[in-house]
Amino acid sequence: MEIEQTGLKDCVIIKPRVFEDARGYFFESFNQNTFEEKTGLSGRFVQDNQSLSSYGVIRGLHAQAGEFAQAKLVRVLKGEVLDVAVDARPSSPTYGQYIAVKLSAENNLQLYIPRGFYHGFSVLSETAEFFYKCDNFYNKASERGVIYNDPQLNIDWQIPVEKHEISEKDLALSTFSAL
Template identity: 80%
Template sequence: MEIEQTGLKDCLIIKPRIFEDARGYFFESFNRDTFAQKTGLSGDFVQDNQSFSAYGVIRGLHAQGGEFAQAKLVRVLKGEVLDVAVDMRKDSETYGKHFSIKLSADNNLQLYIPRGFLHGFSVLSETAEFFYKCDNFYNKASEIGVVYNDRDLNIDWLIPGGDESISDKDEVLNSFSAL
């Protein structure tokens, strides 16, 4: 496993070591001890989530606050997404900045998103299966969200105008400045 910095404090790209031959490939997608050794983070994940989405779907920007804040380790099992993390930790030098990366079944990259970040993704392929681990359990009352097209964040989701598919819930989220 290789670890790369993203430019956002504590947000990391995880590149697994892939073993390929004529039969296919194998890789270890997560090993808590290796993760802890290479990152200094615990990697004590308690919940796995998976979603399936069609082209143009934008999910986010979401987080959980307070004692239910979550760190996430995200990856794509099928297809390709643009994954986006936004630092909302007011004491961070990268507060209000975002990072985006294409995650796909072909590149097998993962993104570690620490607690205190908003997260979202857009589906760039016909369909995508998205998988992520969380280090804390979901709590509906602790949900935080920022609208995907927030003017201050100015995120390019790589989906042409009119092709976006947004949930009713995500359409009415607050602005980043309202956090």
């Protein structure tokens, strides 16, 4: 497992070691001991989630607040997404900054998103199966969000505007500055 720093404090890209041969491939997608040793971050996950989305779908930007805040380890099982993490920790030196990383079934990259970040993704392929591990349980009352087209963040989702597929719930989210 290789760890690549992203420029946002505690948010890292994980590149697993893939073993390929004529039969296919194998890789260890997560090892808690290796993760903690290489990053110095906790990797105790309690909930797994998976979604299927079609081209143009933008999900997010989502987070949970307070005692239900979640760190996530995300990856793509099929297809390709542009994954976005926004640092919303007021005391962080990278507060208000974001990164965007292409994750795909082909590159096997994973993104670790710490607690205190907003997270979202856009689907760049015909469909995408997205998988993520969470270090805390979901709590509906703790949901928070930032609108995907926030003018301060100015995220390029790499999808033409006329192709955006956004849920009604996500269209109702507030701006980053309203936090």
